[in-house]
Amino acid sequence: MTVLITVWGVAPGVGKSTLCGGLARWLTGAGLRVDHFREEEILTSPQFAAVAEAFGATGTVTAETLIAATAEFADSVRAGGIDVVVADALVPFVPTLLAMGHGEDTIDAFMTDLTTVLAPVSPVMVFLDGDAGTALSRAVGREGEQWLDRYVGKLARYGVAPPVTDLASAVAYLRRERGVTLGAAVRKDWNLVVIERADELLPGEVLKRAQRGLRSWLDPAGAPL
Numbered sequence: 001m002t003v004l005i006t007v008w009g010v011a012p013g014v015g016k017s018t019l020c021g022g023l024a025r026w027l028t029g030a031g032l033r034v035d036h037f038r039e040e041e042i043l044t045s046p047q048f049a050a051v052a053e054a055f056g057a058t059g060t061v062t063a064e065t066l067i068a069a070t071a072e073f074a075d076s077v078r079a080g081g082i083d084v085v086v087a088d089a090l091v092p093f094v095p096t097l098l099a100m101g102h103g104e105d106t107i108d109a110f111m112t113d114l115t116t117v118l119a120p121v122s123p124v125m126v127f128l129d130g131d132a133g134t135a136l137s138r139a140v141g142r143e144g145e146q147w148l149d150r151y152v153g154k155l156a157r158y159g160v161a162p163p164v165t166d167l168a169s170a171v172a173y174l175r176r177e178r179g180v181t182l183g184a185a186v187r188k189d190w191n192l193v194v195i196e197r198a199d200e201l202l203p204g205e206v207l208k209r210a211q212r213g214l215r216s217w218l219d220p221a222g223a224p225l
Contacts, residue, residue, distance in 0.1 A: 002078050004121040005214065006087045008181060009128035011174045012151065013139030014198055015206055016128060020088040022207040023126075023214075032083040039088040047073040060100050063110045066093050071117040078120060091118065092125075092190075094181040099158040104180060111188045124191040126210050127182060130199030132174040136167065138199070 005023060009016045017039065024036040037045075043052045048069045054061040070091060077085055092114055097107050115123075140148045148167065155164035155173060164170045185192050193213030198206050 002082055002084070002121045004074075004077070004085045004087060004091070004118065004123045005126060006089075006091050006123060007126045007128070008089060009135070009198065010130050010178050011132040011135035011139070011171075013137070013142065014128045014130055014135035015203060017088055018203045019126070019128065019206055019210060020086050022203065023210060024086045026207070026211065027084050027086070033081060035077060035080075035082045035085045037085055037087040037090055039090075042090065045073070047076055061096070063097070063102075063106075063113075066096070067110070067113050067117060070114060074118055074121045085121065091123065092181070092184060094184055095177050098177055098180060099155070099160055101159065104183075107180065107184055108187060111184045115188045115190070122191075124193065124214060125185050126193045126195065126213065127185075128198035128206065129178070129194050129196050132178070133167070133171045134199040136171065136174075 007016050007020050007023070020036060020038070024034050027034045042048045043055075050065050051061050051069050054065055092111060094107060094111075097110060102110075136148070136151075139151075152164055152166060152170050155170060160173050162169065162172050162176065164173050182192070182194070193210060193216075195201075195206055195209050195213070201209075
């Protein structure tokens, strides 16, 4: 059995990458074959080469390209004998689709196809919830004010709704992104572990809560955990 654990969060700075590292170490320590797929790897992974090429050429990508690349990724994971993939902000691509101007009906249709191609790797989403403004402030503290300017500028160029022009409007947009992401996962019956108030917790406590949630979702008799 192969399991895909995809980690998302309410905003940059909420602790996705830290949690992914902790989960990968935990699972590796349990003797499992783990693929830790980092957020930036979508630009370098052979399975997502078509996605990276499309973004590089046009700044956008079609839903069909995302589905095809994800199917190839799932096939390669199973062929490689991987027990667990820990993916940092990979599927379900809802923020990408929102940034490209797609509405919730289109996203739901996309999620139907995505759920089908991911079925062989039993996806579980861990979502780090909390206050988007606090998370963004943490990201700024780590990366600097210029990072925030670039982040706001990127959202503004995409023309997301509600429009983003500054920190406050970025927080408003991220609240919408959160709602659409979680809503789509629930409607498609994805296994979902929500860590509430993750922005207020120490990384070790976030990891413990994620571990407990993952165990409750996976079949102890058949899952690798």
